[in-house]
Amino acid sequence: MYEKFYGFKQKPFRNTPDPRFLFMSRTHEEALARLHYAVEEKEIAVLIGDVGSGKTTLTRALMDSLNEGFRMVLIVNPRLTSLEFLKTLCSRMHCDTKSPYKNDLIDALYERFYDDHKAGITPVVIIDEAHLIPYRETFEEIRLLTNFQMDDTNILSLILVGQPELKKKLESESLGAFRQRIGLFYHIGPIGQDEIKDYIEYRIKAGGRDKPLFSDAAIKALYSYARGIPRVINSIASMALLEGFAKDVEMIDESIVSSASKEIGLNGYRKD
Ligand SMILES: Nc1ncnc2c1ncn2[C@@H]1O[C@H](COP(=O)(O)OP(=O)(O)OP(=O)(O)O)[C@@H](O)[C@H]1O
Ligand SMILES: [Mg+2]
Structure with a gap:
């Protein structure tokens, strides 16, 4: 709707995990x-971040950046029992078994992992929304995957991605064995206040427009409402563009950002 008015080829603040719009904060x-x-390094990694902080977008960017030496397996709905998890993984790894028994599934998986290993391919299993993994047994099954080793080295990499509840879950006593296997842990923070201008400019450019569109005061207001969370920044910015278009204004100012924030329910969220 407003794309043409503001000279965009594509909506600049769409909330989709599209790596082309990824700003490297x-x-x-x-x-x-x-x-x-x-x-x-074929490690188990855990990536934590608040809702809308960019976790899924980063996993897509990672997948795009890896060459044919890696086999990407993405599990996005991990509300699975341990048996369902193994079945899902088998089907994603194209194992040729339809057996309902755990042992058969594990054997089939091992065979596929071993084939990949011989072919110089590293399977990378990414589990998004991992805070939704419901059972300790499912975590245990995931941990046991890391027992698949050749010559003392892991043959696959596992990446668990989730909201901060995942960290809490992993801290529980019953997941101690899992925790010990984690080789790398990172918590995505908010985009810095000094970075948001570049973020906005980057997204505007990726949308196909070269000139600035938000005043400095508008960007400052946007940051204080969204607290550096990309999805919230995008939602407010999109609403602001819609309002700007409706009001026929060429530059988005602070008052439009404030009213856009109210519109999407962020009024009083935080005022610096
Ligand atoms: N670094 C970034 N550069 C550009 N856009 C980003 C960046 N990080 C996140 N976004 C945008 O923010 C939106 C939310 O990101 P994403 O869906 O990856 O968050 P999430 O952490 O997976 O959220 P959830 O907890 O709801 O799963 C995405 O649609 C994406 O457009
Ligand atoms: Mg996500």
């Missing part, structure tokens, strides 16, 4: 570097 850059390290 300090925290995202560090998270991605650590994920790369984890897959190279």
